[in-house]
Amino acid sequence: MIYLFVFIIGIIFGSFLNVCIYRIPRGLSIITPPSSCPICKTRIKWYDNIPILSYIFLKGKCRNCKSNIPIKHPIVELFGGLIALCVFLKFGFALQSVFWAIFGYCLLTLSFIDLELFIIPDVINVLLLIFGFLFAIYNGAIIESLIGGVFGFVLFYALAVIFSKLLKQEALGFGDVKLLGTVGVWTSWVGVLYTVFVASLTGSIAGILLVFLFGKNFKAKIPFGPFLALSAFSYIFFGKELMHFFYGI
Structure with a gap:
């Protein structure tokens, strides 16, 4: 019940x-x-x-x-x-359940907006940032949270610039960059690495399946935000254990 x-x-x-x-x-x-x-x-x-x-x-x-x-x-x-x-x-x-539920609901909201309109509204990233820092204060991990936020933002911004130049078109939206920064605030730099790896893997698998289903002429744009969101949320449950098992961190 x-x-x-x-x-x-x-x-x-x-x-x-x-x-x-x-x-x-x-x-x-x-x-x-x-x-x-x-x-x-x-x-x-x-x-x-x-x-x-x-x-x-x-x-x-x-x-x-x-x-x-x-x-x-x-x-x-x-x-x-x-x-x-x-x-x-x-x-x-527990109070942390409330925080993680907010995290999940924000990710769910931005995922469906990104799927429909290919944007991640700043207001959702701001909410994630505010509650992320509040959660860090509650856990006494404000320094770790700051490092994770900066690491996530800088890493993804660098990837966005590099891939955009290589592909000669926008490879990653700036909303994705800000999202990974907020994910770092919640999950630390380890969570950022996990999120990027799992999102890239699942995104690639989804792309291959779509090409397989619709043929080589499939050219539809696939938003990356939902893959980041799903990966970040999954980190809550087994991300730390997997990162420690595979990489010892």
Whole structure:
């Protein structure tokens, strides 16, 4: 029952993240007005705004105009529940669980924004930076956090410049650079190395699979932010152990 309660709280936060994903990159308030259909502008009733279940009951369509509700809505809500559950299973009822849940929710939000619009809003990186330093103060690791932040930013900025010159086009967005800096604040320089390695590996695998599925002419742009986000979040659970096992750090 406790796990179910945590999961339900998580999908409720996931529902709010859907609002953030839509409104933040468009410069809209995440508080007002209440949620409404983006097509017909009809305000969504509370019983049509129940995470995951409402999408199922409405068969993925607006009750009023019958326009399709993006499938990403229940997916984000589901991920919101899984993030809360995973953090709880790892840390239990503790203040650090709140911090790591915030970390996960920020990463989830920026991932879906990046997937849709190929941008990582500065406001999310700023939130990650603020809460990251607060978490470092709570853990008494402010120096380690600062080193990790600088290391992540400088490393990725250097990679962005080098690959952009080699490829003669922008290889990495500056939002990715800032994101890796904030990841360093949360996970230290070791977490940065882990995140870069795992994100590069998973990104390459995803690219190969897409080419395999759609052929050699596949030219679609693939945002790197979601791979960084997933890799950074996975570091919480087994990153330290893997880095110590393989590299002794």
